[in-house]
Amino acid sequence: MLDDTIVRKVLGAALSTGGEWAEVYAEDRLSHSIRLEDRRVEELVTGQDRGVGVRVVRGTSSAYAYTNRLDPDSLLEAARVAAAALREQPVAEVRDLRRRTSELRHPVRIDPAGVERASLADLVRRADDAARSHDPSIAQVIAGYSDGRQHVLIASSDGFSIEEDRVRTRFVVQVVAVRDGVVQTGFDGPGRSSGYELFDQFPPEDVARRAATRAVAMLDSRPAPAGEMPVVIAPGNGGVLFHESSGHGMEADLIAKQASVYTGKQGQRIGVPTFNGVDDATVEGAWGSFQFDDEGTPAQRTVLFDNGVCTDYLTDLIRSRQLGQPASGNGRRQSYADVPIPRMTNTYILPGSDDPDEIIRQTPTGLFAKSLGGGQVNPVTGEFVFGVVEGYLIENGEPTVPVRGANLVGDGPSVIAAIDALGTDFDVKEGICGKEGQGVPVGNGAPTMRIARMTVGGTGGAA
Amino acid sequence: MSIELSEIVQRLAGEATGGEGVEAYAEQTTRTEINAFEGEVERLTSASSTGVGVRVVKDGQLGYAYTADLSDDGLRRCLAEARANLDVSTEDAGNVLPAAAPVEPLEGLFDTRQVDISPERKVQLALDLEQRTRTANPKVTKVETASYGDAVVQVAIASSTGINGSLALTRAWCYSTALATQDGESQIGFGIDSARSIEELDIEPVAADAAERAVRLLGAVKPPTRTVPVVLDRMVAPRLIGVLLAGLSAEAVQKHRSLFADKLGERVAAPGLELVDDGRLLDGPGATPFDDEGVPTARNVLLADGVLQRFLHNTASAAREGARSTGNAARASFKTTPGISAHNIHFVPGDKDEAGLLAQAGEGLLVQDMTGVHSGANPITGDFSVGVSGLWFRNGELAEPVREATVAAYLLDILKGIVAVGSDLTWTTGSIGGSTLLIGEMTVAGA
Secondary structure, X not given: OOOHHHHHHHHXXXXXXXXXXXXXXXXXEEEEEEEEEOOEEOOEEEEEEEEEEEEEEXXXXXXXXXXXXXXXXXXXXXXXXXXXXXXXXXXXXXXXXXXXXXXXXXXXXXXXXXXXXXXXXXXXXXXXXXXXXXXXXXXXXXXXXXEEEEEEEEEEOOOEXXXXXXXEEEEEEEEEEEEOOEEEEEEXXXXXXXXXXXXXXXXXXXXXXXXHHHHHHHHOOEEOOEXXXXXXXXXXXXXXXXXXXXXXXXXXHHHHOOXXXXXXXXXXXXXXXXXXXXXXXXXXXXXXXXXXXXXXXXXXXXXXEEOOEEOOOXXXXXXXXXXXXXXXXXXXXXXXXXOOEEOOOEXXXXXXXXXXXXXXXXXXXXXXXXXXXXXXXXXXXXXXEEEEEEEEEEEOOEEEEEEEOEEEEEEHHHHHHHEEEEEOOOEEEXXXXXXXXXXXXXXXXXXXXXXXXXXXXXXXXXX | OHHHHHHHHHHHHOOOOOOOEEEEEEEEEEEEEEEEEOOEEXXXXXXXXXXXXXXXXXXXXXXXXXXXXXXXXXXXXXXXXXXXOOOOOOOOOOOOOOOOOOOOOOOOOOOHHHHHOOHHHHHHHHHHHHHHHHHOOOOEEEEEEEEEEEEEEEEEEEEOOOOEEEEEEEEEEEEEEEEXXXXXXXXXEEEEEEEOOHHHOOHHHHHHHHHHHHHOOOOOEOOOOEEEEEEEOOOOHHHHHHHHHHHOEHHHHHOOOOOOOOOOOOEOOOOOOOEEEEOOOOOOOOOOOEOOOOOEOOEEEXXXXXXXXXXXXXXXXXXXXXXXXXXXXXXXXXXXXXXEOOOOEEEOOOOEOHHHHHHHHOOEEEEEEEEXXXXXXXXXXXXXXXXXXXXXXXXXXXXXXXXXXXEEXXXXXXXXXXXXXXXXXXXXXXXXXXXXXXXXXXXXXXX
16 A cells, blocks of 8 residues: 555654654545435445545654645655644654564355445335335335555554554445334444345345334334433443443543543442443454454454443553553544554443343333433433334333333433343444544444332423 | 635635536634643643635535645545535425625734744743632642643635635633532532633633632532522523524524424514624624624624524525525535534623622522533524523622522523523633523422
8 A cells, every 4th residue: 555665754854843653644535425316316426535644643742644645746745734733842653564464254145335336226115116115104214334454554653553454334224114103213224344245144124124024013102201210222222321321431542631530540449240242343243343443453352341340541652651551452533544543343232141031021110221312421420311213111021002202311321230130131222423523333232120229300200 | 825715715716617516614723721730730732733625515415524634635536525425315495505605804803913923922821810810719639621722714615606705713722610618528619711812811800700619619418499589690590591593593493393384573582682693793703894604794683572483594594485594604614514603692781790690680690600401401492401500699799609400491481481681791711692581480399
């Protein structure tokens, strides 16, 4: 991608003003996307993006300059701009660049770039047909396909370099169901670090039917009750809750700033002894996986909670040095236009030993959150709000009436402390996580789980 | 550089052959961002990026491609990809390019003072903002983020239908997030300012806002569940307008995802309420003489006396129903085809400030933060259920802080319930202006 001699020159220029280490991140990305809405296949888009970022680091300070002109002069200019932020004598030299390799594989069987354009249009049409024939109430279908091949080269003055080819493919379907003036929506969106073979595992019809089923089920819903109650969360969705309410607070930039509710909690018991949580970028072919993070640190499995005890934080290189913690391989960025910051990859609550059906049967009354929408968290306090997009009342140990407009409100540590049942099942939800304006692919996984008590916001009056 | 962009887009537009329309959109952004933390520069980012997007239409079909590779070869490939992508799209009356129309120039988008600002000055502003925020109140224990940013944006558009425009604009902004701590409890508060040049930024109110908003939330508790008047402060109100905006695009109406569909000419909001989008309003960050496909912008009244007047159009949505574009084509970047968005949308201000509105309401909740909007507010169904924090007020005076409360209501009911709009219209970095809003009553759910 870039010649080693030029990379070394650029790193040298970057270190000329007192940087302790410097890094070059080069990226070339080819992507395709197609979208259907209102029965029409909208435009197919081919995108070619590329650029290089040069970073100079001294302690916890960093300067970053990027450009999408890749000639040697533009690269050296970027290095000079980044270096200009410091005005010290040089303290470090560029070491020999040793190429790191990875044993991890996220195999791509069918290169999406080689797939016929007409087949991509067929995918979204098939989803449209399947959703509409699922139920007469389906009034609108939006289906989207996207793929991307991102080639990255990362080189550090600390003496290593990596190259990685990351291929990701995703398919999303959103449907709108309308009956008797009531409007409800349903969504499903599987994605993998793999190629076009995604559709062997997730045929577009299946994805569409799952989205449609959710929307239709909610047509008969009534406003959710408000108040405190036990909440059982369906597999996968608890991972989304965990990601938002605890995962973000365990990202080391917030820890270092003592701006997280998890600051100083390492070694403390927070959850029940059966509660185990990890962040794992090594899961083969998972949406949030890679071989190396965006600073060239090998992908890892990091234990966040070990038998209820808060263990490791998620670090990038700056924060790992600052906190004296291991580099956990969580330095990620959206593209060359962004600096890496600590981010999650695939964040999982591990399965427990409870029979999933039994968890609901053992809950006399409460809320069954079958599908959660997005959420938002204030990491300082750990407080979050989550929309329940498909929810049911639990009455006498059974899910009964569908309820809409429910919101789960609470804070991360309290929710973990209140988890009192973890199922033997497991599922994963894929998404794009946003932080500081950067979106990165993440997977969130969990078994069926019960939170003994939490606040539910709804419009249907007190429970 | 601008000349070069113009050259590139004109050359691409000139490649159009029999029966096809070709439009090229190029943008170049130069950006600086500086974050200060504990008296030091935590991060400085300096960026320059350029890209081109090519839209090809023919016989009602559309193909798109973009590239950051501006070499002759890269541009040629981009045009070829856009052409190859034509065939798979469904025919649509909206797949046309706008005809050229005279554009009235808009002066004042580019502040020449911004060009020669030294990096040292920018760094100093971020450091000063951090220091002022930290010392604004003894209960502020940390400044989570203090940031200065600026951008110089150049855009050029040309098409085979005769569009040929270019513009350059400057923006500068700064914001600060204060962390206040007391008895082991932490709260955060936010302050922001934005302008066309660093010369116009005022860090004192930003620091004071951030500190004040964090400190006054200390000791917050869950409120009892009650139905009361709710005041959205000027920094929260844009979140509500943002949800409404999604339903005001003609494309959303055509695609059956607007809760305002079939409501044109109807009273959908409280009498007296005026909602306007003004692409030529220089105070707003979204001011521009032409939109992202080269169509002239205008002042568009969306709600007059609470009655829905029109939807926002780009060329595609207008062509589908034989209407005219309102000049609201919007692209997130060169990577996307034009969608629809507002330039500077806002409620026309009333005559009372926040204190006046609190006095008018008597007792209720002043909301200073809203969370969960992207999941809890659904512009299609009209459901609106979000987490809020803020302060209870009685007899028009601020009282105890409140957290972990939720408010839930139907969006159109909220719109009909807006009793008054504040006089304090403020623009920050987005396309939505904020004024304090008084809503007659909402259910605030807590413990």
